[in-house]
Amino acid sequence: MAVSGRRLDPTLLVRLAVAVQLVVGLVGIAFWQWNRAQDPETPEPNLEIGLIASLPAGIDTAYPVALERARRWRDDARLLSASQQVDWPLGDGAPDPVTVIPSGGWLNYVFVSQWRHPLGTWETVSLSLTVERSGGAIILGEPLTWTDEPAISAPALANYPVSTTAAIVAAEAVAGTEFRRGCPTVRHTTRVGLLGGSSGPEWLVTYLDDRPGLTGEPNDLEIRIDVRSGQVLTVVDRSLPCDDAT
Numbered sequence: 001m002a003v004s005g006r007r008l009d010p011t012l013l014v015r016l017a018v019a020v021q022l023v024v025g026l027v028g029i030a031f032w033q034w035n036r037a038q039d040p041e042t043p044e045p046n047l048e049i050g051l052i053a054s055l056p057a058g059i060d061t062a063y064p065v066a067l068e069r070a071r072r073w074r075d076d077a078r079l080l081s082a083s084q085q086v087d088w089p090l091g092d093g094a095p096d097p098v099t100v101i102p103s104g105g106w107l108n109y110v111f112v113s114q115w116r117h118p119l120g121t122w123e124t125v126s127l128s129l130t131v132e133r134s135g136g137a138i139i140l141g142e143p144l145t146w147t148d149e150p151a152i153s154a155p156a157l158a159n160y161p162v163s164t165t166a167a168i169v170a171a172e173a174v175a176g177t178e179f180r181r182g183c184p185t186v187r188h189t190t191r192v193g194l195l196g197g198s199s200g201p202e203w204l205v206t207y208l209d210d211r212p213g214l215t216g217e218p219n220d221l222e223i224r225i226d227v228r229s230g231q232v233l234t235v236v237d238r239s240l241p242c243d244d245a246t
Contacts, residue, residue, distance in 0.1 A: 085108075107133060109131075167192060214240070
């Protein structure tokens, strides 16, 4: 005896498929919105002007503003690195000794934060923040994810007795002015960073030479300055003679 089975209405199958797709779509949208809320996106606006009162800015004087801006991105943001670049005019005719530092150049900060991925794992993300020294414009970069948590080894930026400006003036007096003016077409950039020395934090003032060094060696002048006393600690000249400049 044959038993006849009931056939499902094709329109019902279509309705079920549509309903499943709708549910999956709603779940996907909800997950995307939740993930977007958790994701360490670039903070808005990514360009701001007028937050830094003391201009031209230095990595020390602008740091409180930079830190506050980074913590509007992630409230646990910590400084990973900071550097300052000073651009000297090619026709530098300032009288000796040099006591006024040019306003051209940039400050670069990198902040890191711990971020919980939607899948539950913790990751380290970083945000770069660039400041235009003369006008104080703040430009925010895109957050980057690190495969390994970076080690924070540099001392914390603070209101040290010797500012970056004072450190550059000291470096100019001991060797920097002579170095730059020896061949100004290739020596017009100075960078400042903070290092941890054996006796405490030090400003590292580096005068760059555009020409590559021999066999991969640096082609620059490095001067270390004590952040508390302003004493010149070391002077290391690894530059090529100016006669070789093109």
